[in-house]
Amino acid sequence: MKLKHVSQAVLVAAGCALLPPAASADGELHLYNWGDYINPEVLTRFSEEFGVEVSLDTYGSNEEMLAKIQAGATGYDIVFPSVHMHDIMYQLGLLAKTDIGQHPDFKNIDPDFIRAETDPNAEYCLPYAWGSVGIVFNKQVAGDVNSWQDLFALAEGGKKIILLDDLRETIGIGHIMNGTSVNSADEAEVEAAAQYILDRVDNVSAFSYDVIPLVQSGDVAAAHWYVGANIFVQQNPDILEYVIPEEGATMYQEDICVLDSAPNKENAIKFLEFYLRPEIAALNVSQQMNGTPNVPAQDLIPAEIADNETIYPPKDVLAKLQIFKDLGRDLQLYNREWTRIKTAQ
Numbered sequence: 146m147k148l149k150h151v152s153q154a155v156l157v158a159a160g161c162a163l164l165p166p167a168a169s170a171d172g173e174l175h176l177y178n179w180g181d182y183i184n185p186e187v188l189t190r191f192s193e194e195f196g197v198e199v200s201l202d203t204y205g206s207n208e209e210m211l212a213k214i215q216a217g218a219t220g221y222d223i224v225f226p227s228v229h230m231h232d233i234m235y236q237l238g239l240l241a242k243t244d245i246g247q248h249p250d251f252k253n254i255d256p257d258f259i260r261a262e263t264d265p266n267a268e269y270c271l272p273y274a275w276g277s278v279g280i281v282f283n284k285q286v287a288g289d290v291n292s293w294q295d296l297f298a299l300a301e302g303g304k305k306i307i308l309l310d311d312l313r314e315t316i317g318i319g320h321i322m323n324g325t326s327v328n329s330a331d332e333a334e335v336e337a338a339a340q341y342i343l344d345r346v347d348n349v350s351a352f353s354y355d356v357i358p359l360v361q362s363g364d365v366a367a368a369h370w371y372v373g374a375n376i377f378v379q380q381n382p383d384i385l386e387y388v389i390p391e392e393g394a395t396m397y398q399e400d401i402c403v404l405d406s407a408p409n410k411e412n413a414i415k416f417l418e419f420y421l422r423p424e425i426a427a428l429n430v431s432q433q434m435n436g437t438p439n440v441p442a443q444d445l446i447p448a449e450i451a452d453n454e455t456i457y458p459p460k461d462v463l464a465k466l467q468i469f470k471d472l473g474r475d476l477q478l479y480n481r482e483w484t485r486i487k488t489a490q
Contacts (some may be wrong), residue, residue: 174412176209179220179399182274182373184432191419196279197380198413203355214239214404222407223416225399227248228260232471233271234402235263241403243414250421258438260398260468269358270400272438273418274429276372277396277458277466278314279389281356287366292391293318296367300348304366308342310352313469314369314395314481315342321393322465327467330475339482346490361385371397372456375434379449387455393465396437 172193176183180203188199202221204210207230215237227233234240243367245251245260246267258272259265287299295343300306306314317327319338329335342349356368357377361384374387401420403413420423426437427445434450436457437443443451452455458466472479 152431157278166449170467171196172409172412173198173200174223174409174416175221176198176223176225176416178203178214178223178225180205182225182399182433184429186432187420187429189430191416194417194419195412197415216404219406220408221404222409222413224402224404225273226270226402227452228398228400229469229471230403231261232263234473235269236263236444239405240269241405241407241410241413242268243270243403243417244268245414245417245421246416248421250418253421253423253426253439253441255438255440261400262443262470266273269450270402271420273399273401273420274433274435274437275396275398276435277389277394277455278309278369278371279383279387279394279455280367281360281370281378281387282367283360283363283365284386285382285384286363290367290386293322294392295371296390297345297348299366303363305350305359306348307351307356307365307368308349309369310354312479315352315486316479317395317467317469318342318369321390321395326474327395328470330472332476332478333481335478336482339486343489346486349490352487372435373433375453375456376432379434381461388461389455389457389458389466393467395468396468398468399417410413 165361172195176199180200188201192199193195207227210224210226211230211234251267251377254272258275259267261270264270280290280296286304290296296306316338319341320327320329322341323337324370325334325338350365356365356370359365360368361381363376372387378385378387403410407413423439423442423445426442430437430442430450434456
């Protein structure tokens, strides 16, 4: 999930008298996560309980995170890759084995969310959060929007729309509209999905992640974005709305992974164990407004979130959500088509 890039640090003074006697971990923990994608209170609670200084840096995409790690960035302990990036990082030898799947509290995790093909027993990473990727729109400018067809109709009518600056998400719309898989490695299907976007690219105002202020102000009528838009919908219910398009959409899932190069592996594993607690997972959901794989946590989530069908979709809608898989060398097909799209805009 891509949100506005920020940096923050949660600091706990060494030797604080208020630390619980059970706190046994010392030192530091350095997280590298999607922007704004964790409730700061989660980090504060971990810091206070274990006497650990926690820092958080943020990234805007899986590719940005991987590039930084591969370029030799050191000091990070934990990253939050999407499932397909979890698989890629495993294959590159970048992940540490944690055996989190053997922890007694792992029973809280719905096994349907152990999605990484390289980690079927959760020996490395912990399923963290999930959600859909749909449309956020300004009701006063766009009127009713229920589908991808409605989104592109706005553009044809002269109103501004934005698509994500993400090759798989955006070409994925073409796949959905053509009835093909977002994980297709068939060259003709990938070209046809890209062509769906190319046929409409003249009416796309931009490819961007930074859309909420523009949609909220009415400068842009609607945008391709994440379920986290519900945070802003809650703040501006008379202006904004988020919808899962009726034709279907993609979904994301992020996992919590410890880097093999982590300087603070013990604290990193403690954080994974800490996040298995239902009250901690629910605390994150209450602020982030996305789904959690932690089953007992769902009973602790505020009703306005648990009952929101764009956050927890009914089964028939959930069945229309596709999740990305690692395509290996076949990703080159998407890179080529993405270049065509971006140069045509």
